[in-house]
Amino acid sequence: MTKTETANLPETMAQIHRVAEAGADLVRVAVPRHEDVEALKTIVRESPIPIIADIHFNHTLAIKAIEAGAHCIRLNPGNIGGPEKVAEVVAVAKRHEVPIRVGVNSGSLPKHLRDMEFTDPVGALVSAAEETVALMESLDFGDFKVSMKSTSVPNTIASNRLLSQRIPYPLHLGVTEAGTKWTGSLKSAVGLGTLLADGIGDTVRISLSTFHAEEEVKVAWEILKALKLREKGPVLIACPTCGRLQFDMDSVVQEVEQRLTAYDDPIEVSVLGCAVNGIGEARHADFGITGAKDAGMIFSKGEPLKKVPTADLVDELFKEIDRYYASGKQVVRDEREAAEATQWLSENEDLSAMTPERLAQLEKDKTREEQDRLAAEAAGEGGGNDTKKPFADETSSPTAGRRFTRAG
Numbered sequence: 001m002t003k004t005e006t007a008n009l010p011e012t013m014a015q016i017h018r019v020a021e022a023g024a025d026l027v028r029v030a031v032p033r034h035e036d037v038e039a040l041k042t043i044v045r046e047s048p049i050p051i052i053a054d055i056h057f058n059h060t061l062a063i064k065a066i067e068a069g070a071h072c073i074r075l076n077p078g079n080i081g082g083p084e085k086v087a088e089v090v091a092v093a094k095r096h097e098v099p100i101r102v103g104v105n106s107g108s109l110p111k112h113l114r115d116m117e118f119t120d121p122v123g124a125l126v127s128a129a130e131e132t133v134a135l136m137e138s139l140d141f142g143d144f145k146v147s148m149k150s151t152s153v154p155n156t157i158a159s160n161r162l163l164s165q166r167i168p169y170p171l172h173l174g175v176t177e178a179g180t181k182w183t184g185s186l187k188s189a190v191g192l193g194t195l196l197a198d199g200i201g202d203t204v205r206i207s208l209s210t211f212h213a214e215e216e217v218k219v220a221w222e223i224l225k226a227l228k229l230r231e232k233g234p235v236l237i238a239c240p241t242c243g244r245l246q247f248d249m250d251s252v253v254q255e256v257e258q259r260l261t262a263y264d265d266p267i268e269v270s271v272l273g274c275a276v277n278g279i280g281e282a283r284h285a286d287f288g289i290t291g292a293k294d295a296g297m298i299f300s301k302g303e304p305l306k307k308v309p310t311a312d313l314v315d316e317l318f319k320e321i322d323r324y325y326a327s328g329k330q331v332v333r334d335e336r337e338a339a340e341a342t343q344w345l346s347e348n349e350d351l352s353a354m355t356p357e358r359l360a361q362l363e364k365d366k367t368r369e370e371q372d373r374l375a376a377e378a379a380g381e382g383g384g385n386d387t388k389k390p391f392a393d394e395t396s397s398p399t400a401g402r403r404f405t406r407a408g
C-alpha cells in the first residue's frame with residue numbers, strides 16, 4: 001500500500017512504480033478525500049499494476065472511486081454507514097464489474113461484537129467476517145475477497161483457519177500494524193507463513209512502519225519464496241559462520257546479496273565460510289563460493305570451477321554467473337582451473353569432519369558389511385566365532401550405564 005498522500009500525484013506515482021518494480025502484483029492507495037478520487041483517475045490510467053482504492057467511512061467516495069476506474073475497492077462494511085450504504089456501493093460495483101475486498105479489523109469491529117473481542121477475539125473476528133459475507137450474498141454479489149486482520153499473530157492464524165473452513169471465498173492475509181521492518185517482517189512471516197503453508201490465503205500484504213512501501217513487497221516475496229509458492233530472482237544461501245571462518249564473510253554476503261538484485265532468474269547462490277564440510281552441502285546451488293584466509297573457490301552444482309584470491313571472490317563469482325547466462329545457461333568450465341580448485345579444496349577440506357554425506361556413506365557401508373556377513377553365515381561359509389564380529393563393540397559404543405549388556 002502506498003504511503004503518500006494519494007492526491008500528490010508525482011510522489012504517489014513514483015511509489016507505485018517502485019512497488020511494481022519490487023514485484024507487487026497490485027497496489028492499494030488511500031482515498032480519504034475528494035481530491036484523492038480526482039487523482040485516482042490519473043493514477044489508474046498511468047499505473048503499471050492494478051489499483052485498489054482504500055475507503056473508510058464514506059460510501060460516496062467508494063462509489064466515486066469505482067467510477068474513477070479503480071480496479072478494486074477495499075471497504076469494511078462495518079464502518080461504511082450501514083447495510084443500505086453498502087448496498088449502494090455494491091450496486092455500482094456490479095455495474096462496473098469491479099471486485100471488492102471486504103473485511104474486518106480487530107480494531108474496528110461492529111459495535112455488537114466489541115465486548116466479545118475481549119472474551120473471544122477469534123470468534124469476534126470470524127463472526128464479523130461471516131456477517132459481512134452474509135451481507136454480500138444477500139445483495140447477490142460474489143465478486144469479493146475477505147480479509148480479517150489482527151495485530152495478534154495467533155489470532156490472525158486461528159481466525160483465518162476457521163474462516164477458511166466456513167466460506168468458499170478468497171482470503172486476503174495480513175498482520176495489521178505489524179511493526180517496524182525487523183519485528184513486523186518476522187511477525188508477518190510467522191503469521192502469513194503458517195497460513196500459506198496450510199494452503200490458506202490468496203493475496204497478501206505486509207504492513208510495516210516505513211515510508212518505503214517497496215520494503216513491504218520485498219518481505220512478501222521472501223515469504224513466498226521461502227515457501228516455494230512463487231519464484232522471483234535469485235535465492236541466496238549463506239552459512240551462519242563460526243570460529244572456523246578466516247575471511248570477512250559478513251561483508252561478502254552483503255555484497256553478493258546486493259549484486260544479485262540485478263538478476264531476475266531464480267538461480268541459487270551459496271556462500272560458505274569455509275570448506276570444512278567440503279561443498280557437498282551446497283551441491284544444489286547453481287553457483288557458490290567458499291573461502292579461506294588468502295584464497296577461495298568458485299563452484300557450481302558441487303563441482304569446483306576455479307580458485308581465486310579471497311579479495312576477488314565476489315567479482316569472480318559474478319563473472320561466472322554472467323558467463324553462464326551469456327552461454328545460454330551453460331556452466332563454462334576450464335578444466336585446468338577446475339583441477340587447480342579441486343586441489344585447493346582437498347588441501348582445505350577437513351576430511352575428518354562428519355558431513356551428512358559422509359555419515360550416510362558410513363551407514364551404507366555398515367549395512368552392506370552386515371548383509372555380507374549374514375549372507376556368508378546363511379551360505380555356511382566360515383560360521384565360526386572368528387567371522388562373527390559384533391556390529392558395535394565396547395570400545396566404539398560402550399554399554400556402561402545401560403539397561404543391557406552386550407557380553408554373554
Ligand code: SF4
Pocket residue numbers: 239240241242243244245272273274275276277
Ligand atoms: S561453512 Fe565453515 S564457517 Fe560456515 S558455519 Fe560451516 S564450518 Fe563455520
